[in-house]
Amino acid sequence: MSKLQFKRFEAMQGSKRRIIENTRKQIQQNTKAKQKNNSFYIATILLMSCLMLFALLQLIPSDKNANLANFEGNLLGMIHYENDVFYFQVNEKSIEDYPELRGAIKASTKIMFPSNTERVLRDMPELYIDIPAIITVKGLEKRKNAYLAKDTNILDLGTDWAEYEHLFTFQLILNERSEVLLDEKLEKIYLQFSQEQNKALLMNLAPHEVFQLYQFAMEQNDSRVIYELINEEGVKPTFEEFSKDIGDLKSSAAFKHTQLYEKIEENQHAYIFTKYKDAFFGLSKTADGVWQVNYLPEQ
Numbered sequence: 001m002s003k004l005q006f007k008r009f010e011a012m013q014g015s016k017r018r019i020i021e022n023t024r025k026q027i028q029q030n031t032k033a034k035q036k037n038n039s040f041y042i043a044t045i046l047l048m049s050c051l052m053l054f055a056l057l058q059l060i061p062s063d064k065n066a067n068l069a070n071f072e073g074n075l076l077g078m079i080h081y082e083n084d085v086f087y088f089q090v091n092e093k094s095i096e097d098y099p100e101l102r103g104a105i106k107a108s109t110k111i112m113f114p115s116n117t118e119r120v121l122r123d124m125p126e127l128y129i130d131i132p133a134i135i136t137v138k139g140l141e142k143r144k145n146a147y148l149a150k151d152t153n154i155l156d157l158g159t160d161w162a163e164y165e166h167l168f169t170f171q172l173i174l175n176e177r178s179e180v181l182l183d184e185k186l187e188k189i190y191l192q193f194s195q196e197q198n199k200a201l202l203m204n205l206a207p208h209e210v211f212q213l214y215q216f217a218m219e220q221n222d223s224r225v226i227y228e229l230i231n232e233e234g235v236k237p238t239f240e241e242f243s244k245d246i247g248d249l250k251s252s253a254a255f256k257h258t259q260l261y262e263k264i265e266e267n268q269h270a271y272i273f274t275k276y277k278d279a280f281f282g283l284s285k286t287a288d289g290v291w292q293v294n295y296l297p298e299q
Contacts, residue, residue, distance in 0.1 A: 068105075068140040068147070073098050074155060074276035079121070079133045086121045087112050087146070088135060110146040111137070117152045133157050134276050156277050168262040170208055172215060172255055180219045180251050186212055190225070197228045199290050207270035207283045207291045208262040214293050218251040231284050231292035252298060254279030 076094040080087055087110040095101045105111075113121065139150030173181040182190055190213055193201045202210060210229065217225040227242050237245070254274060264270045270291060272281040282294040 068100065068142070069150075071098070071100060071140050072136075072138045074134060074136050074278065076134050076276070077132070079131050079157075081128050081130075085112070086118055088133070088149075088152075105140075105147070111140070112143065112146055112148045113152055114149055117149075117154070120154075131158055134159070159277075164261060164263075168206075168208065169259050170262070171257075171259060172212065174256060178253075178256055180212070180216045180256075182212060182216050186216075189213070190216060193228070194222065194225050197224070199228075199286070199288070199292075202229075202290045202292070203288075205291060206262070207264060208260070208272060210283060210291045210293060211262075211272045211281055214297070215251040215255065229293045230295050231286060233286055234284060235295045237295075252279060255281070 075088070075090045075098075077088055077090040080089065089107060089110060090101070090105060092107050095105055095107070133154060134156040136153040136155060137149045138152070140147045141150060173183065175181055186209060189201055189205070192198075193213070194217075202213075205213075214226060214229050217229065223243055223246055224239070226246070227239050230236050236242075255272075258274050261273055261275070262270065263273070268285050270283040270285075272283070273279060280298065282297045283291050284294055285291050
């Protein structure tokens, strides 16, 4: 092969390589463009699908009252008397306690009483003015501009709950089995008191602390400690009589897993109760200044 032929051969090979390289680049560009178009196409389809789904959801009736027919709860609010009819209005904090009420019930919503409760209310002259109340409501049925309660039970009347915002609040300490526990301070006092039954050990305890000792003793089925925590200055049987009547001991479930309030009146009587007063516990102070449990304290 002459030099001229060799140069021609090299030129042809270089031309082929350029053609192949340009072809490869063009294929890559076409592929990227196609992928980009496909991505845009897919994104468009997804967007249209979401819009169609949203439109379909708007066609489905949304009934916020659907679950209220089976609603059951304790509600705090006011009983009103207007146009010869009693009705109840729930306060906003009470609505927040029940997620199913949000959006359907407002503080301005009227809840009408069933006929049997209405008759009872008419026999109570003090209710012909606005009065705070706690009621148990079972089932709510939508009526024009109001709701009708299928069943109600009045738990409390006349209590101004604004004053309870300043009361001491606490909760019982529980283990994973919902059994009552004591903090380190009360545990030491309980151990010593169970051995000595010395009332002086209770001298500096607040009513809610004596209450916790009592609940713990109930959980331990310790009838002696329970008996010794009862105020002797009130009604109190002998230990033998008490042991026969008390039966199987167990702390009250109503006081567990809930916020408890402590109210002291005239530094002589104290009450521990739940938010809606569905559980109530009484204590009184002895002449020596010691808080002790009333006989049959739970109501």
